[in-house]
Amino acid sequence: MAGEITLQELDAGKFIEEKVEAIRNMVGNGIAINALSGGVDSAVVTLLGHKALGDRLKTVFVENGLMREGEAQQVVNWFKDLGVTVDVADARAEFFSALAGIIDPEEKREAITQTFYRDVFGRIVKASGAKYLLQGTILTDIDETKAGIKRQHNVFEQLGINPEDAFGYRILEPLVELRKDGVRAVGKALGLPEEVFNRPPFPGPALAARVIGAVTPERIETVRRATAVVETMLRDSGAFQYLAILHEDRVTGIRDGKRDFGLQIEVRCWDSVDARIAEPTQLPFATLTRMAAEIVRTVPGVVSVTYNIGTKPPSTIEAI
Numbered sequence: 028m029a030g031e032i033t034l035q036e037l038d039a040g041k042f043i044e045e046k047v048e049a050i051r052n053m054v055g056n057g058i059a060i061n062a063l064s065g066g067v068d069s070a071v072v073t074l075l076g077h078k079a080l081g082d083r084l085k086t087v088f089v090e091n092g093l094m095r096e097g098e099a100q101q102v103v104n105w106f107k108d109l110g111v112t113v114d115v116a117d118a119r120a121e122f123f124s125a126l127a128g129i130i131d132p133e134e135k136r137e138a139i140t141q142t143f144y145r146d147v148f149g150r151i152v153k154a155s156g157a158k159y160l161l162q163g164t165i166l167t168d169i170d171e172t173k174a175g176i177k178r179q180h181n182v183f184e185q186l187g188i189n190p191e192d193a194f195g196y197r198i199l200e201p202l203v204e205l206r207k208d209g210v211r212a213v214g215k216a217l218g219l220p221e222e223v224f225n226r227p228p229f230p231g232p233a234l235a236a237r238v239i240g241a242v243t244p245e246r247i248e249t250v251r252r253a254t255a256v257v258e259t260m261l262r263d264s265g266a267f268q269y270l271a272i273l274h275e276d277r278v279t280g281i282r283d284g285k286r287d288f289g290l291q292i293e294v295r296c297w298d299s300v301d302a303r304i305a306e307p308t309q310l311p312f313a314t315l316t317r318m319a320a321e322i323v324r325t326v327p328g329v330v331s332v333t334y335n336i337g338t339k340p341p342s343t344i345e346a347i
């Protein structure tokens with residue numbers, strides 16, 4: 028098991044050289060593949076892999092219907108500018124059908140994980156002929172999996188699958204010694220634009236992690252629109268992460284002078300260094316009220332907006 032390289036110990040240039048070399052040695056003349064979510068971890072892995080293998084690294088973004096507004100195109104454009112071609116696989120119908128009728132958070136994560144790895148990405152890897160899979164697992168993912176906090180990471184272990192036996196490919200995890208701050212430093216040294224290496228984390232289950240209760244295309248669209256408002260207004264807040272959550276309960280509101288039994292959005296904005304502990308950002312009250320007004324104005328059906336003032340722990344950063 029690899030140890031930890033702290034941000035203080037990290038020499039990003041040397042780290043990049045070593046990992047590029049290791050990927051080249053492992054893959055040889057073969058083909059490797061990686062799944063790019065647009066988050067900093069998989070973005071850094073994409074660039075390391077591309078530096079090592081050029082076009083012999085195939086990079087795939089899965090359009091699962093749960094991503095933010097314009098996300099697929101934005102990810103494709105960022106990487107096009109860096110000389111990397113990203114394939115977009117449309118699997119929206121598959122994900123929504125796998126999520127239909129599921130309310131329990133753990134079951135949602137499980138359905139998304141299974142659909143992603145076993146069905147959609149498993150199929151893509153098989154068709155690509157790749158024998159190596161590059162993953163952006165970081166040390167915090169491993170800690171959280173061990174502690175039983177999340178079941179999203181190191182999924183093969185959790186699924187009881189040995190990928191080499193099951194799919195015939197091996198996994199390379201070049202970032203397992205780093206935490207988020209170290210990954211950002213490596214991303215910067217690799218030439219990723221700041222809006223990518225400093226991007227707030229976004230969960231694996233995507234917007235489905237921010238919908239309490241049933242996940243439908245309509246409910247995802249509601250949280251997607253609220254997310255767009257929150258992200259636009261808090262982009263320069265300096266916070267670690269900020270998000271909108273759609274609640275299941277409805278509340279009585281008034282719209283156009285009439286009673287409206289409407290939707291509730293919860294806004295969370297966190298200060299944190301590495302996501303292990305987090306505190307609510309002390310946003311100016313004027314920012315909060317402007318954000319609430321904008322959400323109610325632009326997101327159909329929403330009549331109430333709340334701001335979370337709990338801490339992690341006992342909360343987690345996301346809703347599920």
Ligand SMILES: Nc1ncnc2c1ncn2[C@@H]1O[C@H](COP(=O)(O)OP(=O)(O)OP(=O)(O)O)[C@@H](O)[C@H]1O
Nearest residue numbers: 062063064066067068069087088089163229230231
């Ligand atoms: N829509 C997607 N398309 C392609 N790959 C994805 C997608 N969503 C998740 N992944 C893959 O699953 C991994 C785990 O996702 P998750 O969001 O939990 O990770 P993360 O540890 O925050 O990483 P990242 O910073 O890369 O998003 C990602 O690193 C990426 O490889």
